[in-house]
Amino acid sequence: MIDLRSDTVTRPSAAMLDAMMAAETGDDVYRDDPTVNALEAEAARLSGKAAALFFPTGTQANLVALLCHCQRGDEYIVGQQAHNYKYEAGGAAVLGSIQPQPILAAADGTLPLHDVAAAIKPDDMHFARTRLLSLENTHHGKVLPLSYLEQAWQFTRERQLALHIDGARIFNAVVAQGVQLIDIARYCDSLTICLSKGLGTPVGSLLCGDEAYIEQARRWRKMTGGGMRQAGILAAAGLYALQHNVARLQEDHDNAAWLGAQLSAIGVEVVSQHTNMLFVKVPAEQVAPLQRWMQAGDVLLSVGPQTRIVTHLDVSRQQLQQLVARWQAFLQP
Numbered sequence: 001m002i003d004l005r006s007d008t009v010t011r012p013s014a015a016m017l018d019a020m021m022a023a024e025t026g027d028d029v030y031r032d033d034p035t036v037n038a039l040e041a042e043a044a045r046l047s048g049k050a051a052a053l054f055f056p057t058g059t060q061a062n063l064v065a066l067l068c069h070c071q072r073g074d075e076y077i078v079g080q081q082a083h084n085y086k087y088e089a090g091g092a093a094v095l096g097s098i099q100p101q102p103i104l105a106a107a108d109g110t111l112p113l114h115d116v117a118a119a120i121k122p123d124d125m126h127f128a129r130t131r132l133l134s135l136e137n138t139h140h141g142k143v144l145p146l147s148y149l150e151q152a153w154q155f156t157r158e159r160q161l162a163l164h165i166d167g168a169r170i171f172n173a174v175v176a177q178g179v180q181l182i183d184i185a186r187y188c189d190s191l192t193i194c195l196s197k198g199l200g201t202p203v204g205s206l207l208c209g210d211e212a213y214i215e216q217a218r219r220w221r222k223m224t225g226g227g228m229r230q231a232g233i234l235a236a237a238g239l240y241a242l243q244h245n246v247a248r249l250q251e252d253h254d255n256a257a258w259l260g261a262q263l264s265a266i267g268v269e270v271v272s273q274h275t276n277m278l279f280v281k282v283p284a285e286q287v288a289p290l291q292r293w294m295q296a297g298d299v300l301l302s303v304g305p306q307t308r309i310v311t312h313l314d315v316s317r318q319q320l321q322q323l324v325a326r327w328q329a330f331l332q333p
């Protein structure tokens, strides 16, 4: 099987499973799990924040992040295509009574600060209270420039807003920019990180922030059902991933760029490629047949008019060569 639907499909490697098997555990609700504590300490160290908290999913970590920044009747400004607006089942509104104010992202994935400024509500009883700017990095593979993050940070300081980064794929940005996590995290109050995407763990996300913020997050995590017990088994996978699977993300980026060039050479229209994500156009009449053709060849792809192809640690260059050959055979039978 070649699975290019997402980088969430990665399986734990033998070495990662060994690390999980060997994990020392305790009851993390009592804060007794040494492996969870070690993972949280490592995330805090890498992000330069005072504390971090381990979550089962990124969706829950983002929800808790919003619940900590915003009260009932508050508002957050967020991208129209952002995960924590569009793809988290409306959790902030449903469970937090927090109003989202979505705005369009620019072509580079940033939220233009003049548009953010225009969306901030005056202090007036007619309006929700604007409290937070939420950015996503990477956003559909696009890395937010550090200069933009610095401006956004300054801007939010002047406007008394908090700044959250949904960094589900933040390490793809770290590797692409050749920086350290702290060089990005310095421009936010809170940061979520997914361990279960390109980093290759089966489960897990982290929320980083200051001490008081993470204490509050601990309560919301419990309330939303995310207080896990012997979670050290899962945290061990996270520690392993942070040690072994960060630098190698460059391979995924190189593979996505290589695949884009190869598909383009056989006549596929490439829309864009950033980090580990490639978007190509598929003519409407080809969508269903291409999906079937790929499936029959043990290739899993979410084919649509705009098809997203995601590279990750379980897809080799050789498998991508097979994919290109199969696509070519489809186009020129």
Ligand SMILES: *Cc1c(COP(=O)(O)O)cnc(C)c1O
Pocket (backbone or CB within 6 Å): 056, 057, 058, 059, 060, 062, 083, 084, 136, 166, 168, 169, 194, 196, 205
């Ligand atoms: C995947 C993802 C999340 C969290 O997803 P979970 O599947 O709940 O872990 C959050 N934000 C972005 C941008 C993502 O891609």
